[in-house]
Amino acid sequence: MKQDAFQARHDAEWTALDQWLAKRTRPAAKQRGRDADGLFGDLEFPAMYRRVCQHLALAQRRGYSVLLIDRLQDLVHRGHLVLYRPPPPRWQAVIQFFGADFPRLVRRHGRAMGIAAVLFFGSFIGVIVAMQYRPEFAHSLFDASELARFEAMYDPANADARLGRESGSDVKMFGYYILNNVSIGFRTIAAGFFACIGSVYVLLFNGLFLGGVAGHLTAIGYGGPFWRFVAGHSAPELLAIVISGGAGLQLGMALIAPGRRSRGRAFVEAGNDMAKLALGIFGMLVFAAFVEAFWSSIGWMPDPVKFGVGGLLWVLILLWLWRGGRGAAHAA
């Protein structure tokens, strides 16, 4: 068939598809409900799209002009984007994710999470213990001005002040914690890309830093206000750091040891898990920021309540990570 005849025969279909696509790819609010008027119904779109696919194949095979092929290519690509778009997200999926998928994902990468936990808690507890015997160790971790700042923040002498704050109200600190902590979590994950090195560094650094502060304050007798402040939000925050480290480690492993996959393939799979873990970490850190800003800073609460709530959160979160999504049918 000559190109002219081909074009003349099918031009109406192409124009219709073009207009339908133009209508359908407008913002969702405008298109809801009614079929694109005057064209063809939505149910006919797949058939229409496949016809144009066939036209494109024919045009390529018969060596029709570049312009025609480009026009059909454009139609097919736009149709492809509409036909194969992901289903709109549902709220149920969010519950499903935090209730089951996220804990399951953490357990699936149990080894990376375990290594991250050992790196972080190992350095954290190691430094705290070391400082009880060798308090001067603090001076090799921090310089004098930093130490003075930590000491001022948790000085038992002004115990009626708000805990753990130099200045600033709860709500302001909430914003600060969101920006700061979530950014650190996300960077920890991405840092694992370079063969795990970045994540290992961040885990060790945070372990030493936080352990150093805790150990020093405990050693000089300022432990009371400090532990009262951190008890509440320690569980979600520290576990989120460990999980982001683990997520970074599994990403780095895709580079070091992709196993029986190509590196590209391994990266895409690891990247997929990484993004999901990042979503979960985001949730945990927002929760931690909330607790840290509005609960941890309350000064007058008696110790048993403070430490009770902190311990309860540890138990609940660990239980959630350990049992969440178990037993329920695996939704693929």
Place this chain on the structure above:
Amino acid sequence: METPEGIALRLRAAGMMPRAAAWAIDFALRLAVLWMFGIVLALLGDLGVAVYLIVLFSLFWLYPVLFEVLHDGQTPGKRAVGLRVVNANGTPVGWVPSIARNLMRTVDMLPLFYGFGLVAGLVDRNSRRFGDMVAGTLVVHVDNPHGHSTAPNVPAVQPPLLLPAAEQGAIVAFAERARQLTPERQQELANLLPQLTQARGAVAVQRLLGMASSFLGRQ
């Protein structure tokens, strides 16, 4: 790239220059929004600071993800430049790949000015930065390249034989570039195709330009 319909779909991956331009537009836009929020929220005291910090966080981390997923793979900057983020198989980008590629921005930004991303993009065949590799995504051009061809408008000449699309494309590309070439170079190139033009020198050039016109559907 092959679709489930058995069609070979050609996606034109965007190079680093248009992507940098899109990023610059996005950056300016975000800065402007932040600045405006800053002015309004400065009046609100501590609550304002909290909202400001959360806005800063959203602009940095959520802005690209939300736009890419909810707006056909286009942030405002990408829309202005005519780019779109798609999965490697040409389907619209979803939440998980979009989060992955924007998390990896942290890596691509290193050591400074998107250094790693730039190097990766220049080395990779589809100019993907690390984030695109991890997420399995591509940044492609949206607009149709031959829609407004710059080929000279000369009367169409029917070619003596039927040419496959790639060869037609080569002739159209020759016509589009003809203005940048000296007449001698044009003739030299046209002389490479004696069977097709059945002529030499300036006549061959004119025939090739005519064929390009006919491939472009001009009369």
